[in-house]
Amino acid sequence: MSTNKLSAKNIKRETHVIDASGKILGRLATEAATILMGKKKPEFVPYLDTGDFVVVTNASKIKVTGKKAKDKVYTSHSGYPGGLRQETFDKIISRKPEYVIEHAIKGMLPHNRLGSKMVKKLKVFAGEAK
Numbered sequence: 001m002s003t004n005k006l007s008a009k010n011i012k013r014e015t016h017v018i019d020a021s022g023k024i025l026g027r028l029a030t031e032a033a034t035i036l037m038g039k040k041k042p043e044f045v046p047y048l049d050t051g052d053f054v055v056v057t058n059a060s061k062i063k064v065t066g067k068k069a070k071d072k073v074y075t076s077h078s079g080y081p082g083g084l085r086q087e088t089f090d091k092i093i094s095r096k097p098e099y100v101i102e103h104a105i106k107g108m109l110p111h112n113r114l115g116s117k118m119v120k121k122l123k124v125f126a127g128e129a130k
Helices: 025-037 089-095 097-108 113-119
Strands: 015-019 053-057 073-077 084-088 122-124
Touching (some): 025 053, 073 089, 073 097, 084 089, 089 097, 097 122
Parallel strands (some): 015 053
C-alpha cells in the first residue's frame, strides 16, 4: 500500500477575505498566516505551498492592545551611515496602513523560498477591496 503524494497540480486554491475592522493585529496576522500556509487543509505538506489566497480589507481600522500604538517602533536601515529610520505604530498606520499588516504576517511565515511564494498570495487594502 502506497501513500498518496500531493503534487503542485492537484492543489485547489480558494480566496479568503478578512475584514480587519476592530480586530487585534497579532490575532489577524496569525489567522492570515495559517491560511496562507494551508495548515488547516487536510492535504497540508510542509514542503509545498498548499495555502489559499488572502485579501485583507480595512487595514487602517486595525487595533493594537495596551500602549503599543505609542511604544511599538518599526525600524529600517538604508545601509548608509546615518541611514537608520524609526517610526512608531501611530505614524505608520496613518501613512501606510497596509505595511503594518504585511509586516506582521510576513514575520509569521517561513523565511525561505517557500515563504516568499506564500507572501505573493497576500493582498492588503487600506479601505474596502475594489
